[in-house]
Amino acid sequence: MKRNDTSRGAGSGGNAVEVRGLVKHFGATKALDGVDLDVREGTVLGVLGPNGAGKTTLVRCLSTLLRPDAGTARVAGYDVVAQPRQLRRVIGLTGQYASVDEKLSGFENLYMIGRLLDLSRKDARRRGEEMLERFSLTEAAKRPAGQYSGGMRRRLDLAASMIGRPAVLYLDEPTTGLDPRTRNEVWQEVQRMVSEGSTVLLTTQYMEEAEQLAQELTVIDRGRVIAGGRVDELKAKVGGRTLQIRPADRGELARMVGALAQAGLDGISGATADEAEGVVNVPIISDEQLTAVVGLLGSRGFAISGISTHLPSLDEVFLAVTGQKASIPQEDGAGTDAPQEVAA
Amino acid sequence: MSAATVSAPAAAPVREGRIGLRANLRHIGALARRNMLQIKADPESMFDAVIMPIIFILLFTYVFGGSMAGKGHEQEYLNYLVPGLMAMQGMNIAMAVGTGVNDDFKKGVMDRFRTMPISRSSVLVAKIVVEVGRMLVATAILLGMGFALGLSVTTTPLHLLAAVALSMVFGASLMWVFILLGLSLKTPQAVQGMAMIILMPLQFGSSIFAPTAKMPGWLEGFTKYNPLSNLADASRHLMRGGPVAHSVWMTLAWAVAITVVTAPLAVSKFRSKT
DSSP states (O other): OHHHHHHHHOOSEEEEEEEEEEEEEETTTEEEEEEEEEEEETEEEEOOOOOSHHHHHOOOOHSSSSOOSSSEETTTTETTTOOHHHHHHTTTEESOOSSOOOOBHHHHHHHHHHHHOOOOHHHHEEEEHHHHHHHOOOOOOOOGGSSSSSHHHHHHHHHHHHTOOOOOEESTTTTOOOOHHHHHHHHHHHHHHHHTOOEEEESSSOHHEEEEEEHHHHEEEETTTEEEHHHHHHHHHHEEEEEEEESSSSGGGHHHHHHHHHTOOOOOOOOOTTTTTTTEEEEEHHHHHHHHHHHHHHTTTOOEEEEEEEOOOHHHHHHHHHHHHOOOOSSSSSOOSSHHHHHO | SSSOOOOTTTTTTHHHHHHOHHHHHHHHHHHHHHHHHHHOOOGGHHHHHHHHHHHHHHHHHHHHHHHHOOOTTTHHHHHHHHHHHHHHHHHHHHHHHHHHOOOOOSSHHHHHHHHHOOOOHHHHEEEEEEHHHHHHHHHHHHHHHHHHHHOOOOHHHHHHHHHHHHHHHHHHHHHHHHHHHHHHHHSHHHHHHHHHHHHHHHHSSSSSSSSSGGGGGGHHHHHHHHHHHHHOOOOOHHHHHHHHHHHHHHHHHHHHHHHHHHHHHHHHHHHOOO
């Protein structure tokens, strides 16, 4: 496809996205306060941060919707300020709020986008149908998007962003507020896009999502990058998952912790008893460790009434990488990211 | 195909990022199709174009007609009124464009358009294309109703067509004003309120409903420079005979002036809107 060829040709060899010292202020609010980040071509970068951290502002700057106050950003080699027209040819954007026309049917939305991307009528129709199929929307193709459920609308939005096979795809909290099944579908499609060569910048509030999709992670807070690196490095820092074991008899908590400490399993240390909850917490970083811990407890004859694993929450990640709590308390669901949403 | 045709993959035009004329027309077509599908999904949005002309013509003819032309001579007033209403119609439809644009901009789909490789003006031009279509529907209904009530056009059908075309041109220029308002004000209600403030004096302080000769001097002075008077006079003379040159040229001059001033402002407002 023409759009792809252009973008590849203009690629800066290595990094599809390069951001240096990006600043965006809204009055006194520093939504972005000197952000640096790189996204390597063909990879997924997760941008993790709480509401109000500046994630949406970052994406809006990188997609030419906002003009940064200072700093530079290049996408596929194009400067966001100096070459917005060229840049728009190589990007796709899916925001927190579905950007489809609610009065048009799913198919009509995709057909329109295809035509705006200079596909012929035939190609626009074929590509639209193909994308509907991919996102299991074929049955709803003729219904107005306004009647879609939240998950369907998000899927349609993703389909619209992918019609032009963009070289760089921005996903701004793509699964916030979605049910697990839809979330998995979205993840699958993102992985497929990456396997076809797209580069993805993903913002999220969920460590789990970052872990699923991203190779590298940038943690931002109050408009600044506070940590960054490969996901497994950060995970090791944060401690991977927490395995929670509930003994049938609460009195066994201390004995269980003792047994684990004694056994000296590879990489297992710091099992603690939570008396209030009646569980033993064991930090683990692999499935092998999980198996080993459960195996050990079984062989020692402990009666277990419940086992679960938990990924670290955003708060725990923050605590681990910065030694302090996230600056803005977590809220449920999709909140606004910065004051610009008021004006938008 | 787009500016870079098949023969020139990734050639200068694409790299430049310029959008060629044919691509631009195709984009306007796709966006106009969107606006038409919106109307299809929401037929009530055509009420102002379909019902209002009927209400206006009936109301004004039978409320004022008797007083203006004498009881039983309403038809004479009808002949005076219809060309004026035709002029006014453009303004009413144009007003709806402002509220529509304002509403549209609250939707996420605008963000998508603004991140796509299309000319920013194409979104607005597509809107105007469809709205001119709506004006044509409204005018057809107005004229149809007029003829049913006994309207007589004493000139040629070509003159009638010219009158219709003139209304369209002027109405399209007004749409830029209301698009600008729609992009500048915060809520559709504010747009509506502001539009009424502009609309009322222009509509009634004109020759649309009554000849200006019996108005006080200051008002007569205002009506002379009111573009709606010029348009109403032009339509009237085109449909019923009379000197057309002055009023037609004045109307066209107004249309060009309004477009030249407000269209670039509207496009730049659209471009900078976040």
